[in-house]
Amino acid sequence: MDEPQPExxxxxxxxxxxxxxxxxxLVYRHVVPIGAxxxxxxxxxxxxxxxxxGDGWRNGIYSFLHFHTSTHEVLGIAAGQAIVxxxxxxxxxxxxxxxxxxxLPAGVGHQRLQGTxxxxxxxxxxxxxxxxxxxPGEVDAEKAVREVARVPLPEKDPVHGVDGPLRTLWR
Numbered sequence: 802m803d804e805p806q807p808e809x810x811x812x813x814x815x816x817x818x819x820x821x822x823x824x825x826x827l828v829y830r831h832v833v834p835i836g837a838x839x840x841x842x843x844x845x846x847x848x849x850x851x852x853x854x855g856d857g858w859r860n861g862i863y864s865f866l867h868f869h870t871s872t873h874e875v876l877g878i879a880a881g882q883a884i885v886x887x888x889x890x891x892x893x894x895x896x897x898x899x900x901x902x903x904x905l906p907a908g909v910g911h912q913r914l915q916g917t918x919x920x921x922x923x924x925x926x927x928x929x930x931x932x933x934x935x936x937p938g939e940v941d942a943e944k945a946v947r948e949v950a951r952v953p954l955p956e957k958d959p960v961h962g963v964d965g966p967l968r969t970l971w972r
Contacts, residue, residue, distance in 0.1 A: 805830070806966055810893060812909055817937035818868055818889030819945040824906035824971050826887055828895065829960050832902045833877070841899060845877030845923040852957040852965075854925040856932060861920050862913035866890070866937060869907055870948040872930025875959040876903045881920035886912050889937070902960055904967060908949035910937070927955035 807827040812820035833844050846857050854875050862876065862885055882898035889910035897903060905911060907930070913920075926932055930952060935945065958965025 807904070807970075809970055810887065810895075812888030812892055814908075814942065814946055815889045815891045816942055818866065818892075818910035819870065819908035819942065819949045820868075820888055820892075820910060821906040821908040821949055823950075824873075826906060826909050827904040827967060827970065828897070829902040829904075831900045832960055833900045835899045842877075842879035842921060842923050845879055845902070846925075849875055849877065849923070849925040849959050852959050852962045853928050853955065854957075854959040855928055857923060857925040859921060859923055861916060861922055862911065864913050866910050866912040867934050868910045868936075868945075869905075869930075869933055870935055870940065870945050871907065871933045871952060872926045873907050873952065873955055874905045875925050876905070877923040877925075878902070879921040879923050881917035883916035883920050884914045886910075886914050904959060906949075906971070907952040908945065925959065927957075927959075929953045929956060 807829040809825035813822040958967035
């Protein structure tokens with residue numbers, strides 16, 4: 802069976818948020834089925850870890866605009882739903898819901914605009930990245946763009962592993 806292709810969204814620098822003009826943000830819909838007996842958060846943690854994405858956490862999505870200049874990030878929506886602005890102030894608001902996965906390339910700004918009270922997100926980072934968190938104005942925009950360009954590609958797609966669509970879409 803063929804894996805469904807994720808939605809791909811490109812975001813260029815807006816002068817404050819570096820974004821990533823080369824690597825698209827990927828949205829995988831309905832990755833994990835939502836059911837009364839499913840521990841969706843644990844399923845995301847297990848999936849991400851098996852595919853080389855670690856340093857995981859469980860929380861929500863910050864309501865302030867931020868980005869990472871030295872690592873990529875994956876978000877698994879384990880419960881609830883949210884509207885998230887991706888790409889900074891001139892980006893795009895997307896709705897995500899339980900079962901979805903969002904893979905953010907380094908530099909892509911993100912912030913929660915709205916979320917249900919039960920929103921639970923599982924996040925992780927590829928093992929070859931180095932965590933940082935910046936806000937617009939905290940780092941020189943040109944320097945941030947250069948740092949983002951140096952972030953290595955992940956070894957595996959966090960959802961489908963070595964043969965997943967990320968490896969093709971992020972060449």
